[in-house]
Amino acid sequence: MDFDLFKKENEIIKVAETALEKGHFDEDSQKQFQSLLGEYKKLSKHAKRLINLSDRNELKLRDAGEEIKRQKKELERRQEELVQAEKMASLGQLVTGVAHELNTPLGIILTSSSSLRSETNHLNQLIQNAKAKKSDVARYMVSAQETCDLLERHSQSASELISSFKAVSVDQAIDDKRDIELRAYVKSIVRSLKPVLTGHNVQVIFQNSPVAIPITTYPGPLSQVITNLVLNAYKHGFEEGRLKGMIEISLKTGDEIELSVCDNGKGIAAEVQGKIFDPFITTARDSGGTGLGLHIVHNIVFSKLQGHIKVEQPKNEMGCRFVIALPKALKEE
CATH class of the missing domain: 3.30.565.10 (Histidine kinase-like ATPase, C-terminal domain)
Structure with a gap:
């Protein structure tokens, strides 16, 4: 379009220069000049419409670019939410598993400590009534040692499990x-x-x-x-x-x-x-x-x-x- 306008401008200038050389516009020159001028005005008007259309398209593209940026940010935000949701789901499974696994050592610890208390009370009662025998004390010591070993072993197991879970869960958070x-x-x-x-x-x-x-x-x-x-x-x-x-x-x-x-x-x-x-x-x-x-x-x-x-x-x-x-x-x- 810019080339067509430039071409018409040159044609108009050329007709005008020819008329100046002759010293007047003859009828043919006037008709040619008016015809070229009319075409030039049409091309100029069309060019303005194209420029306006280009400006509107540029504005639409700018708006579209802003919308794409907004949607990209929204997508990143939602993706981060999904990552957090997946993270929480994994932690939830770990919590459930650890809680289930802890039931065993904690149950044994509770049962063993209750048994040890019962045996201690029994021996204490014998001692208070002056009925305790050497064999009673020996039997209690063996039982107490076995119970203490059991308590220590399962307490250690629970402690290691909790420590592992704590390290992993804190790091994931x-x-x-x-x-x-x-x-x-x-x-x-x-x-x-x-x-x-x-x-x-x-x-x-x-x-x-x-x-x-x-x-x-x-x-x-x-x-x-x-x-x-x-x-x-x-x-x-x-x-x-x-x-x-x-x-x-x-x-x-x-x-x-x-x-x-x-x-x-x-x-x-x-x-x-x-x-x-x-x-x-x-x-x-x-x-x-x-x-x-x-x-x-x-x-x-x-x-x-x-x-x-x-x-x-x-x-x-x-x-x-x-x-x-x-x-x-x-x-x-």
């Missing part, structure tokens, strides 16, 4: 970066997860590394990743304990740290293999699955832990293996 020894930390995560699977047909095994593995990372998000992968295998690979099997966690160290979670369950359905980390992909929607667990794992590994994750399903074998590569130290954000 607080996103602090710090130095940790990865073997010991993964071991505490595995211990906190075992109560969730107690009474079912699934075992969680940690293949400990022979060497210490120091790492600077976010323990909370790392704990959530491991928890989600184990619970995902339990739910989908073993149908929540209806199938028997094993989930194995292992560590390797080199230029990067490799953490793998492997199971011998029923594997990944063919229709979801290529989109396992996509949001809302699940084969358990009828039983309450949201399809966000592995998507959240993927996002945490890439964005928070600065690593990468892949899934492997051996041919002609059951189960699957998630492999996570982590840097030994995070880059400054």
